[in-house]
Amino acid sequence: MKHIIEATGNLTFLIENDRDREILEDIKDRVGGNDVRFLDDMLDQLGFLGNAKLFGIAPVDVGALTDAPMLSDAIDLQDDGSIVVLGNVWWYPNYEVEDFAERLIERGSVTFQAAA
Structure with missing residues (x-):
């Protein structure tokens, strides 16, 4: 799988x-509807996390008032376990009405919106 940062700043994943697709389906079967867990496992199993390209983050890490799945391209893990986000942030704004994992698996791509 690859990712592209669009001219708009949005981030698109492409199968x-x-x-x-099989890896993503296996993750989906294992985590069910937990989109945050799906994102973390996807980043890990498809080499984004291990190659320090993309990291799942919690909305609280950037002071966001949402439960949307979020990721960044640069973080600093503190000694107390907290995360300081240093890079770009992307989020999935339609998380309440659409499962990004299903969209990715079914359509072959999904776009995360760049945070302001």
Whole structure:
């Protein structure tokens, strides 16, 4: 799977092959409707986390008043376990009405909106 940062600043994930889709389906089966857990596992299993490209973050890490799945391209993990977000932030604004994992698996792509 790859990701593209659009000219608008939004981040789009694209499934490139059947193996990536199978991995995503396995994650979805394992975590069910927990979109935050799905995002974390997706980033880990598809090499984004291990290669320090993208990190799942909690809305509280950026002072957001939402439960939307969020990610960043740069964080600093503090000694107390808290996270300081240093980079860009993206979120999935339709989280209340649409499961981004299902959209990604079914359509082959999903876009996270750049945070202001």
